[in-house]
Amino acid sequence: MISAIVNGIALSNSQLWVLVIVLSATAYALKVLGFVVVGGRTMPPLVDRCLALIPASLLAALVAKDTFTSAQEFVVDARAIGLAVALVAVWRRAPFIVVVVAAMAATALVRAFA
Amino acid sequence: MSDASSLSTPAAERKRVINASLTLGGAVGITALSFGLAAVSAGASVWQACALSFLTFTGASQFSAMSVVGAGGSMGAAFGGAALLAVRNFVYGVALAGRLANDEQGRRLPLLQRLVAAQFVIDETTAMTTAESTPRLARTAFWVTALSLFVTWNLGTLIGALAGSFLDTQALGFDAAFPAAFAAMLPPHLQTRRGKLAAITGAVVVVALTPFVPVGIPILVAVVGVMFGVRR
Numbered sequence: 001m002i003s004a005i006v007n008g009i010a011l012s013n014s015q016l017w018v019l020v021i022v023l024s025a026t027a028y029a030l031k032v033l034g035f036v037v038v039g040g041r042t043m044p045p046l047v048d049r050c051l052a053l054i055p056a057s058l059l060a061a062l063v064a065k066d067t068f069t070s071a072q073e074f075v076v077d078a079r080a081i082g083l084a085v086a087l088v089a090v091w092r093r094a095p096f097i098v099v100v101v102a103a104m105a106a107t108a109l110v111r112a113f114a
Numbered sequence: 115m116s117d118a119s120s121l122s123t124p125a126a127e128r129k130r131v132i133n134a135s136l137t138l139g140g141a142v143g144i145t146a147l148s149f150g151l152a153a154v155s156a157g158a159s160v161w162q163a164c165a166l167s168f169l170t171f172t173g174a175s176q177f178s179a180m181s182v183v184g185a186g187g188s189m190g191a192a193f194g195g196a197a198l199l200a201v202r203n204f205v206y207g208v209a210l211a212g213r214l215a216n217d218e219q220g221r222r223l224p225l226l227q228r229l230v231a232a233q234f235v236i237d238e239t240t241a242m243t244t245a246e247s248t249p250r251l252a253r254t255a256f257w258v259t260a261l262s263l264f265v266t267w268n269l270g271t272l273i274g275a276l277a278g279s280f281l282d283t284q285a286l287g288f289d290a291a292f293p294a295a296f297a298a299m300l301p302p303h304l305q306t307r308r309g310k311l312a313a314i315t316g317a318v319v320v321v322a323l324t325p326f327v328p329v330g331i332p333i334l335v336a337v338v339g340v341m342f343g344v345r346r
Contacts (some may be wrong), residue, residue, distance in 0.1 A: 024169035034207020049343035056303035057339025060313035080288035103294030107287030
């Protein structure tokens with residue numbers, strides 16, 4: 001169902017639909033597996049500890065990817081300023097929307113004037 | 115303050131839980147606006163953005179999939195990172211089943227009801243449900259949070275995606291919504307030392323691997339950050 005991993009191909013509309021459906025089915029299967037199938041049992045502490053770290057690794061990885069890469073290149077551009085502003089907002093415990101809008105505005109401003 | 119809480123009636127407690135859950139729903143609706151904008155700027159159609167919110171219904175995975183698509187990654191890479199992020203809903207499900215899978219007499223709820231509830235096992239419902247001390251309040255917290263979030267998440271996505279399809283998303287910096295959104299989701303996962311180490315590892319892996327492997331693959335490799343969970 002999942003196509004071979006090919007570099008740098010923008011997805012077609014129908015491929016995007018396949019992604020939407022397969023991802024939705026997988027996400028639901030994981031929810032059901034936890035809530036209905038395994039439900040209430042305790043898991044080995046090692047497994048618990050490792051699974052708990054997935055979001056930290058992946059979210060930080062996504063921040064790095066979306067700020068400092070473009071296709072297969074390492075780049076520093078207007079998005080870096082956006083991220084810097086976002087990090088200050090996160091650090092000041094600003095609401096989610098303030099973090100996002102501040103980052104977008106900073107990025108747009110740099111693009112407009114640079 | 116302590117007087118007020120010791121005097122609080124079950125009805126007042128219930129009202130507190132409902133208010134908190136509805137407030138959270140409103141806040142999440144705003145996040146959904148940015149998801150709709152970001153998804154459209156990454157190349158998804160309005161309907162695809164809406165289908166993701168309705169069917170996938172787990173924000174970080176949705177943002178992740180669209181982020182890889184927007185960067186020109188393959189379907190497999192977009193799927194892989196998003197599916198890994200969705201694994202935490204499995205963990206939440208295991209934790210919540212002990213509180214929600216049985217009724218007040220301790221009887222197991224009908225399978226259909228548990229299958230419906232499963233769709234709503236996400237970050238926010240888990241946080242609200244586990245914060246309550248009695249099974250009754252936990253159940254109220256779960257269902258009010260689930261339904262208010264489901265409504266605002268889908269409505270917000272639709273409005274955001276519609277707005278995004280009329281705007282010049284690049285000039286307005288909408289692509290910067292992605293890293294900002296991920297940064298805003300990070301703090302709860304950085305409270306432990308191993309959480310910080312895992313995050314640093316994830317970011318370093320991406321920067322180091324990007325020139326050498328296809329788009330989206332560094333995100334999958336970044337999951338090696340979980341190795342910090344091996345040692346007790």
